Each structure stands twice: as C-alpha cells, then as structure tokens.
Amino acid sequence: MKKHVLIVVACGIMTMGFVVGQSLAKEPAPGTVISKVNYKEYKEYLPMYMDYLMENFGFKLTIKKSDEYPLWPKLVEATNKNSGNVKLDKSGKILNYISGVPFPEIDAKDPDAGLKVAWNYTYRNIGDDWYTVPLFQWKTMDGKLERQVDTDYYWYAFKNRQYCPPMPDILAKDNRNGLEMVQAMRVLRPYDIEGTGFVLQRFSSNNPEKYDDTVAYVPAVRRLRRWSSKQVTDAFLGTDVAVDDFHGYSGSILRSKWKFIGKQKIVAFVSDSLINDVAGSDYVGWFPKAPYEIAEAYVVEETPLDKSHHYSKRLHYFDTKSSVHFYMIAYDRNGKFWKFWNTQFKYNKKNNITRFSGVFMVDVQRKHVTVVPCGGAKMNQCLPPDVVSVSSFLKKGSR
Numbered sequence: 001m002k003k004h005v006l007i008v009v010a011c012g013i014m015t016m017g018f019v020v021g022q023s024l025a026k027e028p029a030p031g032t033v034i035s036k037v038n039y040k041e042y043k044e045y046l047p048m049y050m051d052y053l054m055e056n057f058g059f060k061l062t063i064k065k066s067d068e069y070p071l072w073p074k075l076v077e078a079t080n081k082n083s084g085n086v087k088l089d090k091s092g093k094i095l096n097y098i099s100g101v102p103f104p105e106i107d108a109k110d111p112d113a114g115l116k117v118a119w120n121y122t123y124r125n126i127g128d129d130w131y132t133v134p135l136f137q138w139k140t141m142d143g144k145l146e147r148q149v150d151t152d153y154y155w156y157a158f159k160n161r162q163y164c165p166p167m168p169d170i171l172a173k174d175n176r177n178g179l180e181m182v183q184a185m186r187v188l189r190p191y192d193i194e195g196t197g198f199v200l201q202r203f204s205s206n207n208p209e210k211y212d213d214t215v216a217y218v219p220a221v222r223r224l225r226r227w228s229s230k231q232v233t234d235a236f237l238g239t240d241v242a243v244d245d246f247h248g249y250s251g252s253i254l255r256s257k258w259k260f261i262g263k264q265k266i267v268a269f270v271s272d273s274l275i276n277d278v279a280g281s282d283y284v285g286w287f288p289k290a291p292y293e294i295a296e297a298y299v300v301e302e303t304p305l306d307k308s309h310h311y312s313k314r315l316h317y318f319d320t321k322s323s324v325h326f327y328m329i330a331y332d333r334n335g336k337f338w339k340f341w342n343t344q345f346k347y348n349k350k351n352n353i354t355r356f357s358g359v360f361m362v363d364v365q366r367k368h369v370t371v372v373p374c375g376g377a378k379m380n381q382c383l384p385p386d387v388v389s390v391s392s393f394l395k396k397g398s399r
Contacts, residue, residue, distance in 0.1 A: 027265070027294050028063045034267070035060035045267050045294060047317055047327040049340055053362060057141050061267060064291035069270065069322065072352035074162055075125050079104050088112055092254055093206045094119055099160045099168035101323070106260075106298065114258035114300045117318055122205050122253050124323035127353050128164040129156045129387075130379040133188075136239050137371040141362075143285020149237055150189040151197075153374075156182045156388045163351065164382035174385050178203055182388040183246065186217070193237070195219040198227065199390050200243065208254035214243075217394040224394065233310045240339065240363040240370040242310070247356065248325030248343055249316060255306065261299040266317060268295035268326045269344040270354060286360050286369045288344050296320045297327075311338070322354045332365070339363050351379055 025044045028034060034042050039054045053059035078100030085096040086103065092115050094102060102123055103116040110116070132153050138146040158170040158179040169175070179201055186197025198216040214227040232243040232250075244251050269292050282289050297317040304311060312335050317327040328341035339361060346357040358373040386392050 028267075030063055030065045032063040033060060034063065042267075045265055047266050047297075048315055048329050049337055049364075050267075052337070052364070053340060056364075057362070057367075059287060061287070062291040063267065064271075064293050066293040066295065067270075067347075069347045069354055070352055071322065072125055072162055075100055075352075078162070078168070088115065088119075097123070099123075099162070106320075108260060108262065110260075113260035114302075115253070117260065117298045117300050117323075118253045118256075118258045118302070120323040121249070121316075121318050121325060123160050125162055125353060126155065126324070126355055127157070127351065127379040128161045129154070129381055129383045130355065130377060131381070132356070132374045132377040134185075134372050134374045136237060136241075137373070138239065139286050139369045139371055141286075141367050141369060143287075149187055149193070151185050151187050154182070154184040154388050154393070156184075156383070156385065158182070158385065163380040170385055177201070180204055183243075183250070184388045184393045186394065187237075193219070196237070197394055198243070199388060199393055200232070202252070205253050208252055212252070215390050215394065224390065240361045240366070240368055241359075241372065245328070245341060245361065248328045248341055248359075249302070249314070251304075255304065257303045257305065259301040259303070261301055261315075263320065264297055264299050264317075265294055266297050266326065267292040268297065268317075268319070269293075269342065270295060270319075271344075271346055271357075282344075282358065283360075283371055283373060286362075286371045288358065288360075290344075295326070319354070324354050324356075336365075338365055346377075348379065353379060355379065 025042065028042050028045065036054045036058065039046065039051050043051055050059070082098045082100050083102060083104050087095045089095055102119045106113050106116055134151050134153055136149045136151065140146065158175050158181060159168065161167045161169065181202050183200045184197070186195060187193050195217060196219055198214055201213045203210045212232070214232060216225050216227055218225060234242060236243050269288055271290050298320055300316045300318065301313060302316055303313045311330045312333050313331050315329040316325060318325055324345060325343055329337070330339040332338040341359065341361050343356060344358040345354045347354050355377060356374060360369055360371045362369045
C-alpha cells in the first residue's frame, strides 16, 4: 500500500497526492477521463488515496464543466445578520449562534480554523426536513452485487430552520426534550429484517457530555432497544458503513479535535442533472455514471477524543461554499489507511440545497465496498415533529 506523508512546505501543506494551498497543474478539461492510465497528471486535484483506488481497483471518473450553486437567499440573509456575533469559547463551544452559516470567513492562520469549518458543516443547509429511500448494496470490488437492503430515511431539523415555520427553531412546547435534529431509518426489504430501524436524537452539538439518544427496533425480538454511544460506530446492518459515518461525519463536533490542513481544488460529484433520480440507477458497479467537476474544499484532519473509537483519525473534505461533505478518509487504530468515503450530491435549484444523492464506502483492507444510492427525495415538506418520534416511526413501521 502506498504511504502518504504530510510535509509542511513554504508554498502550502503538501501531501504525496496533492498540494494544499497552491494550484500548480492545469485543471482537467471537461470531457477528461481520469483513471489508472493518467491520474498522475491530475494528482493535485484528487483527494487523498483516490489514486490508490484508481491504481488498484480500476476507479475512474469523467470531468464536466463546473457549475455555480448559489446558496439559499434566506441563508445568506441570516448569515449576514447573525454571523458577526458568533464566537467560540475556550472549550470550543459555539456562542451566540442563531441561524445561517456560523463562520462564513475561514482564516487559515486562525488556530480554531478547523473547528470553525466543522461547525459550519454541523449547521450546513440540507433542508428542514427531508425524506429519501436509500439502498444499501454490498458489492465486490469488481462491482458484483452480493446483497441489497431497501430502507427509508428521514432527517428532521429542530433548530436552524430556513424553510418551514416556525423558524429558526421548533417551539419549546413541541420540542420538550430540546432536540437539535433527528435521523430515522428503517428497513423496508428484505422480509427477514423488515421493520428493523433506529431513531437517533441529538440534543446539543454544544454539549459533548450529552450523548445522542438512539433507540433501535429489532423485529426478531419485538423489542425497542436503546443503543449505547459505542454502537453508532459499529457496522450498520453488516455494511462497511457505521451510523457515525452517515453524511461523511455524523458525530458530535466537540468529541473530536479538528486540525485545519488547507484549501484544495478537487474533483467532486455535484450535479443538477443526474441521469435519473431513482435509487440505484446512477451507478456502474460502484462507480457513479454522472461526471465530476472541480470544486474547492477545506481539508480538515479530525481525531476522535475517545481512544476506543474504531478510527484513529479521519481526513475530511468540506465544500467551501455549502459546507457539504465530499470525502472522508479513515485510518484504523494503528494509523493505517482503512476506508474511503465519497458522497454524491444533487443541487436542487428550487431550494438552493446541495443534497445527498448517494455514496460509496470502500473498505480497502477487506477489499469490499458498500454503495448507498438514494432516490425519491422529498425536501421541506414542513412535516410535524412527531413524524420522527420513536412511537410514530419505529412502532408503526414494525411487524
């Protein structure tokens, strides 16, 4: 396996795969296919270890013309109105945050730059509520399908709402537990595990001592079970993905250290014209069909504070504009390259939301991949909060 060594140099922060902070090579032109044959010409634009996937597993991508993806005007308005008062205290907690982007300007020299990027990600605009039907597909590295599980998934924001009243937060009488957000997922097919699911409730990203409350339903025993905080790092349904990996990073910000590495132009999958918006239709094996483009990302190294965490560290790539998560590179407890996560996004012009449309997670040590295409997305339906309650979501969907 190739080693990637971080070296601090005068022109920026260099890695064996790219240079962060300075553009050296000509951008790949639209129509360029980057693969095992020519990736060395474009390594500056590849996230860490993508060259490894190309060299060893045949991964390839096509470049398209980069598009503009404007932010939601009300998000810009909220940012301009509120961000000037937002600060971090000595422990890294965010103060005076109401709505919008907490830290629209990131200074590379700021010792808290990495943490501020992470806070921007936490409060990124992905809608107030949205529903989709992800497929979890177990695949071999040559793209053969081993197994598929059909699910449905809700994301519900109780705070920092931009589209649905009440804004910016759900009123206290409808949010007695002080929730910040809820994720909920359950299995639709196959029959033997139908109804299996979980509801994850986050109370406050600003309080690392208050762990998420995660309740799972297991049809085999017809019981609701509370997950411990450790179980969100276990493989979800036996895939290569943990609940903690959802969206690229689904943990609480203050349970990790965040080191700002730099800013890099990279290949990224963002599109307003996916071939189809039906789960499973936009992949050939585990490669996305639609082309990538050149985007700008903040590169941040994250180290979990919990020494028992299954990752020793992760490298994250966040879009500098929307703060969505493009890539995650994970290392095992011995510091060896373990997993590569690539999120695909579709831009919704109506809502100005860059929303999740699929992902693949490669476990390079097992030589295995999980593909999670998402179709049928419905955003900002202004649903009532109880749609993601344990009783309405898990019990009604159980058998």
